[in-house]
Amino acid sequence: MKKRQIDLVVISDVHLGTFACHADELLAYLNSINPKRLILNGDMVDTWQFTKKYFPPTHLKVLRKIMGMATKGTEVHYIIGNHDERLRKFSGTSLGNIHFVDKLILELDGKRAWFFHGDVFDISIQNAKWVAKLGRYGYDLLVLLNRTINWILIKLGREKYSLSKKIKSNVKGAVRFIQNFEHSVKELAINKGYDYVICGHIHQPKKEIHENEHGKCTYLNSGDWVENLTALEYTFKRWKLYRYSSDKLSPFFADEEIKGMDIHELLAATTINTKSPKKTKT
Template sequence: MIKRKIEIAVISDVHLGTYGCHAKHLLTYLNSIAPKKLILNGDIIDIWQFSKRYFPKPHLKVIKKIMSMAANGVEVIYITGNHDEMLRKFRDTTIGNISIVDKAVLDLDGKKAWFFHGDVFDISIQNAKWLAKLGGYGYDLLTLLNKMVNWYLEKRGKERFSLSKKVKNGVKGAVKYINDYEKVIAEIAIEKGYDYVICGHIHQPKMTYVETKQGSTTYLNSGDWVENFTALEYQFKRWKIYNFNNDKLAPFIVHDDFAEMEVKDLIAAITIVGQG
């Protein structure tokens, strides 16, 4: 199988362990690329809503695939987010090719790139964590309902749509929050002298050039694998947003060694991290 060689792939907001996660789409994508670095920019495993009752095999296969990529020489940088904040107690831990950090700064062809999840800029998370978690459960219910609606639409041969995206885009307050979030992050990146600032958290894939009186930066958001199915890719000194729905892929076969993966494998993986 021919895989696309890229320098860096960035994914975030996968939310493994929730009904909204499209793990099969992500697994297809990961099987299609051969990155030198894989940056997991937060909320990969949704520990807020983790339950042994719901962690299907495709979700476990994503974890297995990431571990397999690391074992085969890919540098995996796991940047913690708010839904997987439990891992922050293991910040600056390195196991083989996998490192766990709260943020990262990389030199990309002479330019500085600043990576972080983005929840530190979210006032609702910082000042009312219980409310944010409650909102997370409501969001999960909405995505479960969305799955049922899309199943019906696909059976009727009609186009899928995102309920949660329509709700967010239709609320002026949410739109203002997103715009403020992007503006604040870009301005801070400019103050700090970063050429690129790469985050996630708000499930809004975007790449835009921002210029102020103090300087300029490129703001990038990797989106998510709940609604948008997007990633960021860096190759040939350029960034691009990969979109699973638009960038068609040939099917990739899941390796046989993924077939028997169970919850015990996930628990073993977490235990290894804890011992590190």
């Protein structure tokens, strides 16, 4: 099965190790692409809520898949976020083609791109981490409740409904926080002379051009794999916001038989070798 060749892919906020994570869908996406660079922009593994009691095989397969991509030549940059902050001690180190960093600056076809997770702009994390963690537990409970509601809605032939999105769009504080976050990131990027600024953290996928009296930049947010199931793709000197809900089978449209596949059939068609890679002597 032919994979899409992409210059650069950005994914963030996967939260492996939590009930909210959509590891199956992410695995299907990763199996459909062959990127030269893969940027994991924070919160890949949720160490805030990590427990040995819950880390399903599909979550482990995602990690193995990424390691396999690295061994086959994909340059992987792991930008550490707040939920995987325990990896901070590895910042600046590399494991083969996997590089752990706090931020990343790249030149893409003559333009400067600034990558970082985004938690540095979150006052609740910087000044009161326990509040942020408490909010995260409440968010996860909301997601679990939402899954139950959506299961019932599907059985009734109705469309899925997102409780968290509804709350975020109607609570003034949440809307104001997102707006302030995005505005601060854009303004700082222009002041620093970056053409692109790419982050995650707020689970709000977006691509837009921001301009002020000092210049302009393109703001990009990779979203998440909890609710939105989105990624950013850069190829042919252009950025695209990939949405699994509408684009999940687009890489395979050349094959008519695959158009009707569901997620389980797609995963079976793109099965990866789950054997642990051989250790090399150092």
